[in-house]
Structures are given as C-alpha cells and as structure tokens.
Amino acid sequence: MLGHSSEPGTTTSYVSLLTQIATKHPDGIYFGGLDSTGGILIRQQMKQVPGLQNIPYSGGDGIVTPSFATTIQPLGGPSSYGTVAVVDTSKNPNAATFNQQYKAAFTDPENVYSAAAYDCANILIQAVKKALANGAHTPASSSDTAGGVAFRTAVIAAVQGIQYDGITGHQSFDTNGDTNLKIISIYKLGLNTSSKPDWLYEAAVNVV
Numbered sequence: 001m002l003g004h005s006s007e008p009g010t011t012t013s014y015v016s017l018l019t020q021i022a023t024k025h026p027d028g029i030y031f032g033g034l035d036s037t038g039g040i041l042i043r044q045q046m047k048q049v050p051g052l053q054n055i056p057y058s059g060g061d062g063i064v065t066p067s068f069a070t071t072i073q074p075l076g077g078p079s080s081y082g083t084v085a086v087v088d089t090s091k092n093p094n095a096a097t098f099n100q101q102y103k104a105a106f107t108d109p110e111n112v113y114s115a116a117a118y119d120c121a122n123i124l125i126q127a128v129k130k131a132l133a134n135g136a137h138t139p140a141s142s143s144d145t146a147g148g149v150a151f152r153t154a155v156i157a158a159v160q161g162i163q164y165d166g167i168t169g170h171q172s173f174d175t176n177g178d179t180n181l182k183i184i185s186i187y188k189l190g191l192n193t194s195s196k197p198d199w200l201y202e203a204a205v206n207v208v
Helices: 015-022 039-048 066-075 093-105 114-133 145-160
Strands: 029-031 057-059 080-084 164-166 169-171 183-191 197-206
Touching (some): 039 057, 093 114, 114 145
Parallel strands (some): 029 057, 057 080
C-alpha cells in the first residue's frame, strides 16, 4: 500500500487528493465507504487527473449498488471492482429453487445478501429449537431481563455447535462465533444480458 487518507463526509471535490495520489503512481485505488459518501465522486473525478484515468478502482459492498452502476458504467475508462463478503448463489444449482421463489416474491431479485439471510434465519431457528430441547426456557415476559439473557446465552451456545448445509454452502462456526465459510465474492462493473449497467459476478475468493 502506498498510502491512505480519510476525508470529511462533506467533501465534494477529491481532485486535489487524487492529484497527490497520482504522484505515487498507484496500480489501483481502493475506496472504503459508500457510493453516497464519496464512492461515486472519486470514481468520476479520477477521469480528471492525469495518471489515474485508466487504473482500476475498487471498493467494498458500499459501492456494489445500482446507483453506482448506472452513474459510472456509461463513463467508460478504468475498470471498477467491488467485493462482497458473501457467497454468490446466482450460478449455484442448489440455490435455483430459492432464487426462482425469491424473484417471484420480491422486486429486488439481485440482493446478494438475501440467500445468506435465508441461511442465517434457518440456523437461528435450529439453534432456538436446540436450546429449548436442551432445557432452556424462553423469558416469562418482556420485562424478564434475566430470563432473556439466559435464553440468548443458550441460543448462542447452540449456534456454535451447529453444522448446517444451506443454499450458500456448509456453515459451521469457530470458537469466536464466526462462520468457517469465509468467501468473498468479486464483482466487476459492466453490462448485463439486458445491456444495462450492472455489477457482474467475476470470482470467489476463500479467505483463510
């Protein structure tokens, strides 16, 4: 890494900063934020700075949005990449039924987190059932603070022992409670099959 900078959320021009960056001759720029908090502006203003017009631009899921795609794709120039910490199920045969049912029920069929949320909900349901089967009791009422803490603790303990095969793959958890399925999906900005600006799935990286 050649350097990093943090700018105020009110910034509307990044040209001065980008000009400084250009003097370091980077191979690419990574933006850690949202499309609405500078992600779009920086990518637009890179075209104004010699040396940055053709280098790759990338960021996290904060820029993997329809608004970024429709604003930036027509500009041409450097490639834009985005990373999302989730398994992409669009090409997974095991997720075909889920994807069909989701598209039929909702108007946002491209939400990459939906499949993961579905698996998370099922894991939580299994954990609640397991906690109850092991003798845990639900709180007596909404004011039963001690009962709520005890039940949550039992559910958390149950989650850590779950082995779950879902539409995103096999889920299990380490001693910290983090999933062992550590996949990062990479997307590239381009045109979809309908010739509309979109984030297109490129590859998956297993983080070890």
